Amino acid sequence: MGDWERIFGMDRSVESVIDEIDYENRQEEREKRKLRQRPAIADFDDVVLAAPQKQGIQTFSSFQEALAWAKANPGRAITRIPGRDGFMVVK
Structure with missing residues (x-):
């Protein structure tokens, strides 16, 4: 058993590990974009249209x-x- 198998498991390929990392990075970017967009929407709804x-x-x-x-x-x-x-x- 090599280092790869010890770290990622015997049934994991390089492609599956890279795909998982890419997926997590895309999710993180989406969350960052949502956080950047929320204040403008919240400010508009809460202040302008609150009542x-x-x-x-x-x-x-x-x-x-x-x-x-x-x-x-x-x-x-x-x-x-x-x-x-x-x-x-x-x-």
């Missing part, structure tokens, strides 16, 4: 309510609240 009502943005729980408001206020627009239920007035 549109608290920011003085008028909201509606149903499309019917929002549509009635839009018809009564020509020139103004409504949109869905991103990532949440309901609609809000676009400033």
